[in-house]
Structures are given as C-alpha cells and as structure tokens.
Amino acid sequence: MTRYSRQERFIPIGEQGQAKLATKHVLIVGAGALGAPTADLLARAGIGKISIIDRDFVDLSNLQRQTLYTERDVVKRLPKASAAKQRLLAVNADVQVAAYDQEATVHFLEQLLTTETIDLIFDGTDNFDTRFIINDIAHKHQVPWIYGACVGASSLSLFIEPNQTPCLHCIMGGLPTSGPTCDTVGILASASQITAAMQVAEALKYLTDNKEAMRGTVFSLDVWQNTFSSMDVASLKKDDCPTCGTSPSYPFLQQDATTRFASLCGRDTVQIRPTYTTRDLTTLANKLTDASITHHNEFLLTFKVTGYTLTAFRDGRVFVHGTADVTEAKKIYYQYFA
Amino acid sequence: MQLTVNGHTVDVPIHVTTIGLLLDHLQLNKELAIVELNRVILQKDERDEATIQPDDYIEIVQFVGGG
Numbered sequence: 344m345t346r347y348s349r350q351e352r353f354i355p356i357g358e359q360g361q362a363k364l365a366t367k368h369v370l371i372v373g374a375g376a377l378g379a380p381t382a383d384l385l386a387r388a389g390i391g392k393i394s395i396i397d398r399d400f401v402d403l404s405n406l407q408r409q410t411l412y413t414e415r416d417v418v419k420r421l422p423k424a425s426a427a428k429q430r431l432l433a434v435n436a437d438v439q440v441a442a443y444d445q446e447a448t449v450h451f452l453e454q455l456l457t458t459e460t461i462d463l464i465f466d467g468t469d470n471f472d473t474r475f476i477i478n479d480i481a482h483k484h485q486v487p488w489i490y491g492a493c494v495g496a497s498s499l500s501l502f503i504e505p506n507q508t509p510c511l512h513c514i515m516g517g518l519p520t521s522g523p524t525c526d527t528v529g530i531l532a533s534a535s536q537i538t539a540a541m542q543v544a545e546a547l548k549y550l551t552d553n554k555e556a557m558r559g560t561v562f563s564l565d566v567w568q569n570t571f572s573s574m575d576v577a578s579l580k581k582d583d584c585p586t587c588g589t590s591p592s593y594p595f596l597q598q599d600a601t602t603r604f605a606s607l608c609g610r611d612t613v614q615i616r617p618t619y620t621t622r623d624l625t626t627l628a629n630k631l632t633d634a635s636i637t638h639h640n641e642f643l644l645t646f647k648v649t650g651y652t653l654t655a656f657r658d659g660r661v662f663v664h665g666t667a668d669v670t671e672a673k674k675i676y677y678q679y680f681a
Numbered sequence: 682m683q684l685t686v687n688g689h690t691v692d693v694p695i696h697v698t699t700i701g702l703l704l705d706h707l708q709l710n711k712e713l714a715i716v717e718l719n720r721v722i723l724q725k726d727e728r729d730e731a732t733i734q735p736d737d738y739i740e741i742v743q744f745v746g747g748g
C-alpha cells in the first residue's frame with residue numbers, strides 16, 4: 344500500500360489528482376486554530392509545498408485546538424510557524440515547508456507573491472483587517488483564496504476566485520467598523536476543526552481540477568445550535584468593486600505603516616513593529632543586566648521587568664505582555680529599545 | 682407576524698416591517714449580515730429597506746471574524 348492509496352482510491356482524485364497535488368504550493372496565513380489543522384490536512388494529503396506565516400509563539404491556551412502543537416513547543420516557546428514546520432516535516436517529509444515567523448504585512452505578502460508561484464491562499468487569520476489585505480493581494484496577483492472563520496461554536500467558510508466569484512469586499516460591502524473583532528466569547532475546537540476541514544475540502548477540489556464539484560456558496564454552521572446554511576452569493580459581485588471590479592484600487596494595500604503598534608486581541612499584549620527587520624538576540628541578552636530572562640531560543644528572547652514581560656523576536660518585533668494599552672506599552676518599549 | 686427565519690418559525694412584533702428592523706429585532710450586527718428574502722439575495726444598499734410580509738422565508742448569514 345502506498346502512502347496515499349486511500350485518497351487515490353477516491354475516484355474524483357485518483358492517481359492523476361494525487362500527482363497534481365504534489366505540484367501545488369499553498370500559502371497559509373496564520374498558524375492558529377484554522378491554519379494549524381489546515382496545514383496538517385494538506386501535508387497528510389501530499390501537497391507539494393506549504394508556506395506558513397504567523398507572528399506569535401505557541402502558548403499553553405493554544406493546545407486545546409491548535410492540533411499541530413505540543414507541550415514541548417510551549418515550554419520551548421517556539422514561534423508557531425517554525426513549530427508547525429517541525430511537526431509537518433515529521434508527518435510527511437516529502438512536503439516542502441517554508442516557515443515565516445513574522446507578521447503577514449502587505450510588504451511581506453507582496454514580496455512572496457511576486458517571487459513565488461502560489462496556487463492558493465488559506466485564511467487562517469483571526470481578524471477582518473488581515474482578511475481584507477489578503478482579499479486585495481489575492482486579486483492583484485490573481486490567486487484564489489479561502490475565507491475561513493470561527494467563533495464560539497460557529498463556523499463560516501467561502502472560496503473566492505478572481506474573475507469568477509464575488510470577493511470579500513463585494514459580499515461584505517467593506518471592512519466592518521464594529522462588532523466582535525476580539526475573540527472574547529471563546530472557541531470550541533469542533534468549530535475550528537470543521538472550518539479547516541471545509542476549507543481543505545474545497546481546496547482539494549480546486550487543486551485537483553475538480554472544479555465542477557466546488558460548492559460555490561457561503562457555508563456556515565453552528566455545532567451547538569445545530570444549524571447550517573449554504574448561501575449562493577454570486578449575485579453580489581460588483582463591477583465597480585475597488586478590489587475585484589473593472590478598475591481596482593486595492594485600498595487595503597495602502598495602509599502598512601499604520602499598524603506599527605497593535606494591541607493583540609484577547610492576549611493582553613501589544614505588538615511593536617519597528618522599521619528595522621533583524622535583531623541579534625544574543626547582543627540583546629548581554630545588554631539586559633537588570634531583567635530576568637525567562638526564554639531564549641534561536642527565534643526569540645523573553646524577559647521580565649517590573650510588572651511586564653517582553654518578548655523580542657529575531658525579525659525586530661517586540662511583544663509587551665501584561666497590557667492591552669498601546670500608550671502604556673510604548674513607554675515600556677522605549678525604556679529597553681530606545 | 683409570522684416569518685420563517687433560517688428554517689424556524691418566528692413571531693415578530695407588528696412594527697417589524699423591513700429587513701433592517703428585523704435585524705435590529707433579532708439583535709444582529711448589520712455590517713456582518715447577508716440576507717436572502719424568499720430565496721433572493723438582497724444587495725446591501727437595498728437590504729435594510731426591503732419590506733417583509735407574513736410567511737416570508739428569510740435566510741440570514743452572519744459573517745464571523747475570529748479564527
């Protein structure tokens with residue numbers, strides 16, 4: 344029996360579909376509740392290459408649902424993308440994995456999509472801001488993407504293809520200004536897993552040229568209220584859409600500079616992204632004479648100061664833990680990174 | 682007035698005569714809602730003014746932002 348025999352016996356995929364999968368490259372933005380199981384499913388399915396990006400490290404509260412990670416990753420405080428890579432290669436050494444322990448900024452995504460051929464982008468993010476950036480960049484580079492989201496017991500997913508389907512901008516009418524952007528109501532792993540599974544199912548159809556089997560609807564469900572719905576939104580496509588219309592302006596690709604200081608939802612943490620993009624962690628460790636270092640690995644350095652904990656990443660970013668207030672975090676940040 | 686909302690029979694007060702008022706009544710976030718009225722999807726700029734009648738069949742999808 345070969346590794347993929349069960350998937351190849353599934354007639355719509357077959358050996359031909361399997362061979363196609365091995366040539367495909369996907370980008371997964373976010374390696375959390377959606378990105379982690381998505382990457383796991385795709386690696387096991389025999390995708391050619393996975394590029395995965397995440398700005399955070401593995402935290403104990405992630406293990407309830409982020410199925411790639413273990414307690415060992417928490418103890419070692421590994422960044423999610425790098426921890427994901429280790430696990431994915433252990434699952435399937437034939438898959439190529441590129442891990443990016445950084446933020447999915449417009450600049451980063453532009454560079455990646457310009458230099459590499461990406462067949463499909465997976466949304467594994469936890470906020471609308473990044474999804475509207477993905478929506479713009481996907482249309483600019485003519486790459487399909489799969490929206491996936493979950494909160495509480497509910498799930499929603501949707502395949503978006505340039506020139507074929509309405510885009511997120513058409514469907515939602517713009518970036519929501521209100522509503523629960525922070526994950527304060529909790530999340531069931533059943534809801535995140537089913538979302539990732541729905542995203543991957545559509546991806547397999549697309550990547551193996553089984554487009555006639557694609558659902559083409561906004562699919563949402565609630566595993567607690569036992570409801571589901573599959574809505575055809577094709578008629579919401581707009582010719583004057585600033586993202587997918589006839590003369591697009593990609594409004595969400597213009598705003599990179601505004602996110603230098605960001606409060607991370609539900610984490611009691613503020614992220615600071617300086618203009619420089621490398622940091623020598625050993626030099627930093629040697630300078631920290633009045634702070635107690637709790638973690639130091641090749642990716643990051645965490646140290647405690649009065650009332651706060653700071654994590655400095657190799658790519659220059661700093662997390663100030665212990666506050667969600669940007670002004671307060673800035674004050675602490677400038678004490679150590681003037 | 683009786684409506685069918687997402688497959689369930691729902692009784693709404695008499696003043697709920699439009700989709701906008703229905704979304705308010707159900708305490709749903711209008712920015713995140715996509716609505717089908719009698720199996721026809723409503724464009725966002727016309728959605729809230731669309732009038733509803735007894736026995737209308739309404740499907741509401743709420744976009745979710747977490748992950």
Ligand SMILES: [Zn+2]
Nearest residue numbers: 510513584587
């Ligand atoms: Zn559009």
